[in-house]
Amino acid sequence: MMHKLAKLNSLPIRFKLVIHFLLISILPSLLLAVLVGWAVDRIIEQQVNENTLQLIDKVNSTIEAHIENVQNMTYFISLHSNIQQFLDGTLEHLGPDEEYEISKFLQNFTTLYPEIAGILVVNQQGDYLSNELYTRSSFNLNQESWYRQAVENKGIAKLIGKPQGRRITSHVHYREDEVVTVVRAIIDSTTGEEKGVILIDLKLRVIEEAVRDVRLGKSGYLMVVDQKGDPIYSPAPSIMYEQSFDHRFSQNYGIFTEEVEGERYQLMYQQSAFTGWTLIGVFSTDQSVEEVQQILFYVVTFVFFVCFVGITASYFLSYTISRPINQLMLAMQKAESGDLTSRYEGEEQDEVGRLGRSFNTMIEQIGKLISLTERQERKKREAELHSLQANIKPHFLYNTLDTIQWMARKKNASDVADLVGALSKLFRIGLSKGGDYPVS
Helix, strand or coil, X not given: CHHHHHHHHCCCHHHHHHHHHHHHHHHHHHHHHHXXXXXXXXXXXXXXXXXXXXXXXXXXXXXXXXXHHHHHHHHHHHCCHHHHHHHHCCCCCCCHHHHHHHHHHHHHHHHHCCCEEEEEEEECCCCEECCCEEECCCCCHHHCHHHHHHHHCCCCCEEEXXXXXXXXXXXXXXXXXXXXXXXXXXXXXXXXXXXXXXXXXXXXXXXXXXXXXXXXXXXEEEEEECCCCCEEECCCCCCCCCCCCHHHCXXXXXXXXXXXXXXXXXEEEEECCCCCCXXXXXXXXHHHHHHHHHHHHHHHHHHHHHHHHHHHHHHHHHHHHHHHHHHHHHHHHHHHCCCCCCCCCCCCCCHHHHHHHHHHHHHHHHHHHHHHHHHHHHHHHHHHHHHHHHHHHHHHHHHHHHHHHHHHHHCCCHHHHHHHHHHHHHHHHHHCCCCCCCCC
């Protein structure tokens, strides 16, 4: 670790500045991008879930309004005097007037509400009244499954999606998968027994119109399933149509995922307490991922742009700082090698520029000090030489005269020796400026 730190400290200042700038600008940008991506993912998921639940709730309200309207029709029909007599079994024979009146009465509903495919009133004996629906055989209608379901519901309207195996048909021959049925048993308030059942077929297109135009994102859609989890309506073609979801609905609403044919789907459902049906919002999990990826693409593009600008700016900034430092370093290296003519040439007004000009002033002062020291040394040597010369000249003269006197005496030239001795004595007196001198 220490070796790595030492190695990092040995990097040129330019690289240190680039690394520093990247650490304080690029890394926070990358961290910001990650946080934005995470937040966007959460926000989009939350908004999608909230919007989907709101749409499902609105569609549920629309469907409930249609079913409630049909339910109210059953109450209104059961209050008609002739219908009551028919259900009580007191109307044994219908005359032309009564038959026309009942037919007209029931036709009014289909005229006012075109979504009604047919109305059927069945009494306890299995006889029926209707202007739209007819039996296919002589089979007693009070043995039909829908009749028994209505009786078991004890006077509360029962919604049957896509009724199966009925022995009734209509003028326009609606198929069983083209209608949904609302049945309600008419209960005797005194005995509590059923007096009969009113059946109203509602065209499936009413449900379809409420659901088909709802789009969840780009490709999501809504589908309707009954109490058993069997689909009632789903846009065609729908990959979920053949799926059964009854085991998934543990609550009134919720979210779960389903994998079909290798693709994962997210399903949000809400169950209607009134109809017992469940609306399911279906959309591919890849759809929300694509939206998040699109946002992340913009974020990554922005971060890339910041990185590009940051690296360029950091390199330029490091260059503007390191270039004058390198110039100053080169000038110092020249001065270190003995070249006192080296000067820093930068004109920057920042700290490095002021340092460079201080270096130039220092070099100039050093040059002046060296020149002054050289002059002082030269004068000192001259003074020492003059002093040496002043000391050497008399002694040299005395020694020379003494040598000549000694050589004359050696040659027995006494007169020459005396003459040289006298001359030496004269020079001694002259050099001592009349003062005393030692006698040799």
